[in-house]
Amino acid sequence: MNLSLGAGRWWLWSALCVLLLLLLGALVFLARAYEESRLSRELEQVATDMVTEIRSDLDRNVQALQRLQAPGPDDTAWQRGATALLLSNREILRIEWRSTDLQIRLAQASPFQPFLFDQLPRSQVQPDVKQACANALRFAGAAYSTSYFMPLQEGRGQELLEMCLPLPEDGGFLVLTYGLSDLLGELHKREAYRSFSVALTESDGTRLAIAGHSARDRTTMAAVHLLELPGSAYTLRVDQARELKGLRPKALSSTLTLLAVALVGVLALLSYDVRKRLQTEARLGEALAFRKAMEDSLLTGLRARDMKGRITYVNPAFCQLVGLPPEALIGTSNPAPYWPADRVDEYLQRQTSRQAGQQPLRQGFESEYLRSDGTRLPVLIVEAPLINGIGKQTGWMSAVLDLSAQRKIEEQSRASQERLAATARLAMAGEMASLISHELNQPLAAISSYANGSLNLLQDPEQDCADLRPDLEEAMRRIANQAGRAGKVIKSVSDLVRRRERERSAVPPQQLFDGIAPLVQLQARKVGIEVQWEIAPDCPAVWCDSTMVEQVLLNLARNGLQAMPAGDPTPASGLRILQLRAEPALAQPGSGRQWVSFSVTDHGCGLSDEVAQRLFTPFFTTKREGMGLGLSLCRTVVEQHGGTLDHSSHPPRGTRFSFTLPAAL
Structure with missing residues (x-):
């Protein structure tokens, strides 16, 4: 669609859109960077606060340990004080009072983990205790050892930390055993830190203990702070999920995004308003061009008339149908120049009836036109009302189809x-x-x-x-x-x-067998085959045309005899037998009546798959003198009686043909 916009105008609009998008993108980027920087600073402050609180907790524990009186002749008071300290501080797993040579004098385990050193005896971690106590003497205060791993039951384990406090009065030591996981767990229970994941790591990044869910990916922010203790040092890592992701930015990003959307919307409305006038002009030109193209390409004749019956529009196809130019048609009224003179009254009456709404709209009717050369043309006319933009009818539009070719095709x-x-x-x-x-x-x-x-x-x-x-x-x-x-x-x-329709009657199966027995026996004796006739005792009579059913049985019996030529099978095999049997059949589902099954069984060489597929095809035969109509006729007769004819193999060799007939009720 040509909008009559110059190349310069399009270039200016494109440049404006690109610059606006770049500006908005830069603002959004800067806003997101500012938000991420602010969150990073907040996370650093959280890590600093956590380290400060851990140190404060450890210092408070040292003060509480100092207030614990040295054991006297009666150790009960010391154990009560140690138990109270363990109950109020879950991160402390064990308190020991040791002599100057680090021998354990008294010990009290946390009631929450009383079996901590069952897997690994306390004597196995003596080097860590010695390290902490040596540092404590050097610092003249509490000192900490490096952490070590304590295996637990069921394949679990825990990272432990020893704290040693020298006793200046008797030269002994008080030793506290901390669980790093419990230390972080007590910290993570506080309301301010529940949304963070906290981990204690070594200097090389090995994670020793963690509290909270840790998911390190691109959507996670992290802050690392050094936790220095007398005698050892650790790294505290704090992780938090990014709050700036997807379509949920912070306040500044949200404001900039809404501003960007508003500016783009204003730009789009301005562009639409400028283009609207140009598009309207282009549509008018296109409508005229489309109408002209439709007039020239349609094979269906189109004719428009006003409410008084005057022709206001015709297309070239209509002019070609009646053999008249548009100038001779537009403006003419009734009778039309292409109406036959002998049918003018009929056409006027029909047109008046249709305009009065007495006939259904858009329903085609056949008529006859008179061409300018005097020939008559059969046509099909479909009319519909013309409605203007305000819903008012201004006339009628007719589609006219030439039926001459259709009439010729119908005659052919x-x-x-x-x-x-x-x-x-x-x-x-x-x-x-x-x-x-x-x-x-x-x-x-x-x-x-x-x-x-x-x-x-x-x-x-x-x-x-x-x-x-x-x-x-x-x-x-x-x-x-x-x-x-x-x-x-x-x-x-x-x-x-x-x-x-043929006459049918109730015929006993014995009568059907008796009707063909002489012919079957005569042919069987010629080739040395024994014929066996079997009728079930409770077999009812059948409702059939006896002549045609006898012919079916005779055709099947003759095919069975021909399937056993002389010497195949041999007389000594005892298989040169043709069996004809009648017995009640199972009722077909939904039939509601009883059926009788007839079967003819031979001991021939059987049927190949190719022959079995074409067995009932008319004029298909494997016999030199055959016509290929016998089995086709048999199936037709059986199906006209409402039954079915089928075949199957009969072990050890041979074929069985069976069909069903309705029982006489």
């Missing part, structure tokens, strides 16, 4: 659908012919077998015609049954392809 679609319907009928006829030829092979083969057998009997000169009469009658009866069966197969397949 109808022609394509008719051709597809004709092709589908031819495909259905071909499928029905394939199914009928596939399913008629079995009854025709049976008729051929019975007819050839009858001819062989009649041509045998040794046979008496009178003796042949019962066999010939049975053969003719079988031929008639198979011929009737062929007719039923043709009718059932025709109904299946046309998706017609």
